[in-house]
Amino acid sequence: MKRNILKIILIFAMSISFAEAQDLPHQKPEIVTVNTETPRSSFYIQTKDEVKSGVSSINSQHVLDLNGEWKFQFYNSEVDIPSNFNSPHFNFSAWGNITVPSNWEMEGHGIPIYKNVGFAFKGNGQMPDPAYNPSAIYHKEITPNTSWDGKDIYLRFEGVAGGVYVYVNGKEVGYSEGSKTAAEFNVTEYLNVGETNQLTLKVVKYTSGSYLEDQDFWRLAGIERDVYLWAAQPSHIKDLNIISSLKNKYKDGDLNIEITLSKPNSSKLKWELLENGKIIKSKTIAQVNKTILKVNETIKSVKKWSAETSNLYDLVIYNGEEAVKTKVGFRTVEIKDHTLQVNGQYLLVKGVNLHDHHMTRGHTVTREDYLEDFAIMKAHNINAIRCSHYPKPSFFYELCDSLGFYVVDEANIEAHGFGNDSQYYHPDTTKSLGYLPLWEKQHMERTIRMYERDKNHPSVIIWSLGNENGNGQNFYKTYDWLKENDKTRPVQSESANHFTNTDISAPMYNIAQSGLDYVRDFDKEPRFQRPYIQCEYAHAMGNSVGDLKEYWDIYRAHKILQGGFIWDWVDQGILTKNEKGEEFFAYGGDLRASRYPNDENFCANGLVNADRKIKPSLLEVKKVYQNINFTLSENKLMVNNEYSFLATTNYTLKYQLKENGRVVDEKKMKLPRIQPMSEKSVTLQQFAIDNEEEQFLYVAVYNEKNELVGEEEFLIQEKKYVSQLSDAKADVEMLNNEVILKSNTTQWIFSKTSGYMVAWMKEGKNILQRPFKPTFWRAPLDNDLGFQIYDTLGVWKKANDFQKLLSFEVNSSSGKITALFDVGVAKVNMIYQMDDQGLLRITMDLFDITTNNHIPRVGINYAIDEKFNQVEFYGKGPHENYWDRKTSAMMGIYQLNVSDFDFEYIRPQENGARADVRYVKFTNGHSIYGEQPFLFTTHHSVLGDYQDGPKKGQRHSTDIIKRPLTDITIDHLQMGVGGDYSWGAWPIPKYLIKPQDYSFSIELK
Secondary structure (H helix, E strand, O other): OHHHHHHHHHHHHHHHHHHHHOOOHHHOOOOOEEOOOOOOOOOOEEEHHHHHHOOOHHHOOOEEEOOEEEEEEEEOOHHHOOOOOOOOOOOOOOOEEEEEOOOHHHHOOOOOEEEOOOOOOOOOOOOOOHHHOOEEEEEEEEOOOHHHOOOEEEEEEOOEEOEEEEEEOOEEEEEEOOOOOOEEEEOHHHOOOOOOEEEEEEEEOOOHHHHHEOOOEEEOOEEOOOEEEEEEOOOOEEEEEEEEEEEOOOOEEEEEEEEEEOOOOOOOEEEEEEEOOEEEEEEEEOOOOOOEEEEEEEEOOOOEEOOOOEOOEEEEEEEOOEEEEEEEOEOOEEEEOOEEEEOOEEOOEEEEEOOOOEOOOEOOOOHHHHHHHHHHHHHOOOOEEEOOOOOOOHHHHHHHHHHOOEEEEEOOOEOHHHOOOOOOOOOOOOOOHHHOHHHHHHHHHHHHHHHHHHOOOOOEEEEEOOOOOOOOHHHHHHHHHHHHHOOOOOEEOOOOOOOOOOOEEOOEOOOHHHHHHHHHOOOOOHHHHOOEEEEEEOOOOOOOOOOHHHHHHHHHHOOOEEEEEEOOOEOOOEEEEOOOOOEEEEOOOOOOOOOOOOOHHHHOOOOEOOOOOEOHHHHHHHHHHOOEEEEEEOOEEEEEEOOOOOOOOOOEEEEEEEEOOEEEEEEEEEOOOOOOOEEEEEEOOOOOOOOOOOEEEEEEEEOOOOOEEEEEEEEEEOOOOOOOOOOOEOEEEEOOOEEEEEOOOEEEEEEOOOOOEEEEEEOOEEOEEEEEEEEOOOOOOHHHHHOOHHHHOHHHHHHHHOOEEEEEEEEOOOOEEEEEEEOOOOEEEEEEEEEOOOOEEEEEEEEOOOOOOOOOEEEEEEEEEOOOOEEEEEEEEOOOOEOOEOOOOEEEEEEEEHHHHOOOOOOOOOOOOEEEEEEEEEHHHOEEEEEEEEEEEEEOOOHHHHOOOOOOOOOOHHHOOOOOEEEEEEEEEEOOOOOOOOOOOOOOHHHOOOOOOEEEEEEEO
16 A cells, blocks of 8 residues: 555656646747847858957857866756756766766766657657656866957757757757757857857757657757857858859840848948959948848859859948858759759759768768768769758758759658658648647748758758658648748759649659659649659668669650669667677667667668778669760760760760670770750770670760779670580499599589589589579568578478479489489479580479469579689679679679678678679689679678568677688579669669579589
8 A cells, every 4th residue: 555655656756747848948839049140151250350350150259169078967867957957056076077068878877869750759659758858968178268248149959969058157048959950049149259258058859859850860969069159240251141043045144132230230241252362343331221131143154053063152242340251153043844953954863862970980970971971972973962861960051062962851840650651651630730730830930040040051952841740730831931932942852742832843752663653644733743863762771783784774764754762871870899899889779779660671772881891782773873975886986974964075086896705806986065954976996806805885974083984895706605514424323321423633522312513622622612503582582581491482481492303313424413302392403414524514493383473583602612712703893782783893803802792781691793794703713604694692601690580680790700602603594783772672683583483504523
């Protein structure tokens, strides 16, 4: 009874606590901010002399950088925070420190949780329970310079994950949530200039707004972006709205500037437009006690901005002794003739989705991180970035402006856990936040804050209302607001794909064929006449991104299909160590989070690893996305220039004749000038064709910087297969349970009981570690597990693992051994024939198939001694490639170590294959020749090391065992890796293996 009374008291106390917490701003959906400034565009105020002398804005005397060490205390529950933490007399001296910006989970406080769909707290529509809301107190002493006396002083947060309460010298200043856009507070009356001031922050991880931050990423908290104070004279430039478009047939710049002052004054403002430091336009603006001043000027023959020609001008506005300097890019974005156009020119969107992620810092990314990403993107023909699923730090847009990327800026709104209008399940309109008036302000403020901060960046060509939501009235209102306030950009919404509040059809994970359906339905209704640009496609999870070429063959054939954004750029792996001290990348369920709901390795969908190591799939993207493409007819090469703005001026064409994988002749020529979005035919000098040898023509184009911008390969002459098996047969020796095929140097020993080869004797030593066996199964890819491969194709795993010998026949006169196996759903003949030189021909016949299930692979697997650790092969390479992902790999002769075939996907799976292989030569004398091209894989590990059971285990690269053997698989066929999406999509039909008879042969020596 006593225990029950205590329980009742405890529940009552908790309910009081929760009830009291409802009065706090972070528990109220209708409250997003308290006492914050009106959102504005990103710029810094400096002195006039600083701007003229080139002092960086962050080093201005008007700015006090607050990044660095802060006093810090973490609490598992917000109710544990001491009530007097904001007292100016509170003693913080015993507290530890944390670096700002950072996520506190990455600094050892709390547990990082990864979710794709759903909430990391009890997301039943109730507000997060304070008793289970991780929170923290930050504290820093700050001393504004005495030169700030009499100025207005502002505290700016570029991004705080969670809700932040601000206190200065014990007084509450205000509150903000909405983690991915800036919040600014006027702290003039709270600070004592020239003295030490106490700045204290309370950050709660979960707020009412967390329901709108249900993105596919790690759920992390803390001050994750820059924090600083800035000061300016009482009448300072408060905001800038710059519209720098084109007119007069896109030749001249149309510069419109709206300057908002904090207070009217009578002094004159002056503005200058500079190109490479030279003033090209300058004027003075006379004030008549206004707070809004407008400029409209024509800039003749302006240099235009695009992702290919990222021309920028400097705009400087002087306001007395203060100045603002910002970049201006002149460009026009339109939807014209049912297509998205920039500067009047059609373009193809060759994009990726980008999360903010660093392998040790979580969501805290730096300018240097972006520069690394952007350099890799540029090198791989990526021209567009979708800000999935929230605005990025301000310097992201500055870099996109200067380097040249088209950006879809996306509002920090995703309530996926409540449903999604345009995908497989629809929201309950009584619960989904997009439909509820109570949540209108949350939607509006997040949209407006994005727009106001980023409106002046030329790289932003499209606004996005958010991601994976119910498309209720709140989204119609955000759409209407953007269209009313910005006449210069289209607005898209994935959730509005079939509705009126989007200017672009932006579906996700439509298969390539859906594009043809869209074209077919063009005349049916207006929604089929919008530009079709997939906001997400080609899900790059694990070993993936198959059939990308098939997408782009369709996109290139129909102008209304303008490309899309691959999901996504970087694996969201977190670098950690196991108990042995070995490093690996953690994913959902790791890092003490196994007891929490999580979505495992679904956070690892990148074209690059978390450490930015390039995946083989990115090389395929580079090839498919390339802007110079080719077709060949006899000696006429048609060169297509897919750039929107760049002509092939001073480009060089190089072409080579490859014979059996080796370059035997090479020529080059200056490429004629080909205008953007056009093509020209080039006549190539003819090479001598040898009808006996295999020949390929390789063509490549280099720009004026000698960068490869396009390549292709054409088969000129196919070589006919000729068996190397001689008529002189090997000796056959019959023993009780074994049969031996003998030559002078080699013996192949077979078991009559198992039907397998059990030994390969070379110079008196057995080099065979595992017998030659028919193989039908691969270590399941993430895509395979998505379509439930153990259920759908599991009969072939049994065929791989359980093989029953039916008969074993030896023909002594021909030196031929035939082993017939029952593999459950089919029969297999393994036929061996050896000549007197030790060459062994193996033929595998698959027949009498009794299932309609497709086959994962048809091949032969075996293992030899680990000393065979170096490989030469003639085939597609040098990087990993598969049946449906090999257009980027060129035919050649490549030398690699066996370890080079390993690619460490974050979750172990099939990897390392090379397609269209003609021969393989190992060190120490082992060679493999195909009767036809084959797929080749080799590792110092075996199939079982890479595979999970029907359900994923929490496995990592450190779980792969390096064994004292060299495992080899020769595949006649292996189904494609797939890549449309990873939760049910199969490889497309042309890359599936039909259940029918197959026969192939290889020759070994």
